[in-house]
Amino acid sequence: MDSFRPNRSLLNAKFEGYKLDPIRQEDVVDRYKLSRKPTQATASSKIPLSFQEMRSRISHNHLTVDSTSGRAIYVDEDYAVCMIGVPTGKEGESVMQSSPSFRILYEMATPMETSSSVSVQREYPSSAFISPTTIAVTDGNGLLYILPIRESDTSEPIGMFTLRTGSPFDAPFRIHHAHRASATTIVLLLSSRFYPSEDFPSSINKTNPNDRSVEFDIWATKIELLSLRSGSELRELEVLWHRRGNDVPIFTEFIEQVNAFLIIGGSTYPDPNSPPLQKPYEPSADEIAPIPRAGENLDKDASMKQQSKPHPYSWTQTSDSVTVAFPLPSSTPKTKIKVLFTTQTLTLHVNSFPLESSDAPPVPMPHYSAKALWDSVNPSSCFWTWDKEGESSYGLLTLHMEKKNEGTRWMQVFASSASSLNGDEENPEVPESLDPSELANIREALEKYTASLKKGEDSSGLGLGRGVPSLAEGEMDEEADSAVGRQAWATWVGVDGQTPAWTREASGDRATREEWEQEPFVLLSTPIPGSVQENKDLHLVIKQDVDGAVYSLLPSDGNPALKWEHTSTYHALSFVLASKRDTRFTYTIPRRGVLAFEGGSARDRGANVYIYRPVEKTKDKWAKQSVLQVDDGSGGALLGVGRINEVLVCLIEGELVLIKGV
Template identity: 45%
Template sequence: MPTFTPDRSLLNPKFDGYKFSPLEYDEVTAHYPLEHKLSQTNVSGRAPLSFQEVQSRVLHNHLAICSQSKRAVYVDADLRVIGIDLDETALKPAFRVLCELPRPIQSSAVDSLQREYPSAAFVDATSLLVADGYGTLYALRLGDVGPAEVLAAYELSIPAAYESSQTTVPSRLHQAISPDGQSIIAVLSSKHYPKNAPEPSQKSHKPPPVKFDVWGVQIALPIVTAPQAQPLQIVWHRRGDDVPLYVTYDASRQAFLFVGSSSYLPINIDPTPSYEPSPDEIAPIPRKDENLDGAPAATSDLPKPPPYSWTQTEDMVTVAIPLPSDTPTSHIKVAFSPRTLTVLVEGAPTAPTADVPVVVPRYTLKALWDEIRPGSSLWTFDRAAERTYGMLTLHLDKAHEGTRWPQVFAAAGQGGPDGEEEVPETLDPSELYAIREALEKYTAALRDGSDASGLGLGKGVPSLGQGERDDDVDLSVGKSACVTWVGVGGAHPAWLGKDGHGDDAPLQLLSTPFPGSSGTHKPSLVAKNGLDGVVYTLQPGSNLEDPPKWEHTATYSALAFVLASKRDTRFVHHITSKAVFALESGTQDLGGNVYIYRGAGVKENWAKQTVLKVGGGAAGALLGVGLMKVQGKVAVLCLCEGELVILHDVL
């Protein structure tokens, strides 16, 4: 059973859009210049980067947030680890140099590997791990003031069993936890360099496939200092097609959650191959009135007709219910109310029979999807004497003209005693013909560039829009993502399959939680559902065997639609059901924007949208973001190349 299932009651088909709600820029932002600046151009190497590596570097968050305190760190262009302590009263940051990491000496005569951006992760408020991007991991102890104490250095030594041509590789640090107080478990990722990699073809420009390793390494506590780098103890290993987009730890299940464009599997487990049917398994398509089985189809195998059919206009919903043509009009009882419908037919069969195979529906105060006007609603019955069935037609006058009903009854398509099958809307032949004719005219107009409106608006696409339309891009908003679980010790949880990622189809991921929010909010994902963004929240488990339950807790209506036009976003993060932040990177000349889409209730037609500028000019491009909760309020830290911008009181 899929674990990501939307709740229809939390979807809002009446939603109209987002209205701009301006904020006073100087009242909600604070700017602090950086003495120690960052750079996104200090990653060097001779080997060309694959698309996955480029994308990973673009999405890399240079800011690490401590969820247990008001503390953050980043690594500047000269490999200095800079600490940021945020004053809770004034929301003013204090910067200090924690340590300066040694820079490895690289010779131009040696073909060095592509290094990673430096990365950091807090174990707790006083313990910090920092990866320098060259392959060394440092353990630091932080105090309230002054520099940090460098306790030890570690290197990831890759055993031969992992079939790597390199013994040490640059790595990226994703998370660090201490599950039992006896050790630290850190999650690293690195590019896989296979031993017997084929030589790149001179004829083909297609790059060779790239794989990425995900490592779970252990550091014993207390940390033992040593003058030389110590080898890391590998607890578990997985391999996938990309760098994880989101990593978190679920303490209730003692397992890591990975969200990435592929599943992450042990190297001794191959991905499930796609099923290809054999020629004998492909059934031919029968022609009209052709029976390929040579025997008449059983009546019980025929699909059961729906209990009614329906269609709608701007102001009317028409419901047609088949009744036996000999039904007396006096036996038909229909009652309308603003929110309910009652339809009772005396003497109607309660079960299918040979003469009447269709069961007449009985509705007693059945809740409608929307309100109607009872006084102007009516019903008719056409006996059609020469036919077996007549037609009971209900004409429901909409109370809200122009509102499109997705279904007739509120409980259609849901389980429970009041639920019933969902009946799709049908169209009468004349309306279908009009739609088809309009589509043919529109298609012809697109083909020859003529004016389809007939209003003299010109031909073709405006000059500024030439070459800019891309339907595939508009439909592919978000990132395809798979969910993989790994036990803290490397074992697959018992409630998953042998490969550790279950049977769920990939999600179209729109947003992940803000870095730093794990201490105050449950893990959640925003996935694409039509034009909407559905918030799935992971509920805590009652024990280690409790399978993960992703509950649909909120909906950002039309979020996928508005994000489709934001092609330059670098980070998209959300704060539960309150707001989604789409942050552009920007450049030195042109600053990026932060688009804030606030959540709205299921019955609300409009939601608020805010746009703020971050970066640009001396501040440079946006390179990192994080969230802190200060005195019950949310503060968003935006780390630019030369400036720290703090957004506050934006919700």
């Protein structure tokens, strides 16, 4: 079921980019000062935060919204549960005729520091709407409160609960999802960090918390509404089922059609009752010993097959000159070669261009900007020549430099090469060719080295075509692009805690595949909180090369009753998101756009939301983009985002920001 297969007809390699569609800030954005401020601060602990916890806290949404009632909940820095009444209206109507209302529902007790509490990491407070008039709230220290919402009065808890995790430390937990299983039963999906032993605080490396594997528990707990009443004593939550994985869930939802929970996270969450699945042993390349045939010398054959990468240039010298030769495709026009000599430096640029000969494989072009030479030269006596060698795939660009200090023997061509370590690709140590006739050998070595590459223009060298939209041509940064999104897995858990049978049956001939064979995907965006009112609105945006493919959970005629289908594409979304370095939340408004919210950690700069609209037609070359300022530089960091009807509700440290009509 979780096979995300792209529909090629919905991709567009000719997409050019996004054009700015200005929105007047004063027409859509309203700001309101907060008297009760939320915070990102937590108490210190003996246990350092793991990488997974740090990443989860950065993306933690401190705001909970309910579209039905038009209410939002957050917990302030003093553990007071604050409610916001957001003015709403039907689509197309004004929703800002009145100001939002603010009031305190309940003041939770401030957690006290004890010897056990400093041995575990506190969580951020979290909350969920059980109904439009009832909420569940955690204090981040192991207590859960059930609070009714009264119209004009503060609330008193009608239930207080704790979670018995079974580990030496009852870890704090957070709420991920609340499911109304029946008229009288609520199922809460919780997560907590797993603490394996009592000596855990002393055994962990405090300078590197990732030295030891960190695991996280997923708990499905049941609360009977009929048992709730004011003044109830503290009770333990009833655990329905439990899973464990290596990361905190990113997104959770209950899917009515298949009667199962969907958990998307940075790891899988296998069934603990199932026997562990062992991955078959695969020998490494060094352990594989081929069997020789009669008369076959494997050592000799291996040495012949091994092809080392040639040096980027070859050089030789006499008492008064240095000669350097660079291999270039023979189709290189002379006009593309720029050489400049100074007394101490060399500048050599060979501009990139389409090769005229399809038989010549692409090679890196030499690019040196004011590169320091080993010793001084006489610029007026230096020159260069270009030998195309038309019958060969490569020619030689030869630089002839006259030494200023005649008789001085150069150890290398460039000064940086002497201090570089072996294997430094930017400043390799290139040995001198004692025989000038060996300069031509570099041409032959380069051709042998590149002969194994398949022909083609594509960046992978696999002959699959260009594979890069024109928007990204010449501008791709593989390191930046690889950091976009989160690698994730989808785990399905039935209401009984078992893995649904159809998760394997849907794999067809792969029905016996093991857990370790599940294919991960790169998640770019999830639905904005408040937008998933019906399952038909459940969309995930997944990275597809430089695009963002929208996968919708739609009805299916087979088993299961739902399937992921590629329904639309945000072209070049992955590419444009790679340029955003302060993104805290990336959410999707179904069929309306993808919103990238900056965190706003730099107070003097503020924070923006970037809105990327879908194309009107699949083959359109342009789409619309808008930018709005969420924080003007005085409100603080962005802590939470939600959507109530046509209003975006943004919670920052000092303000509530409402954006209408997005």
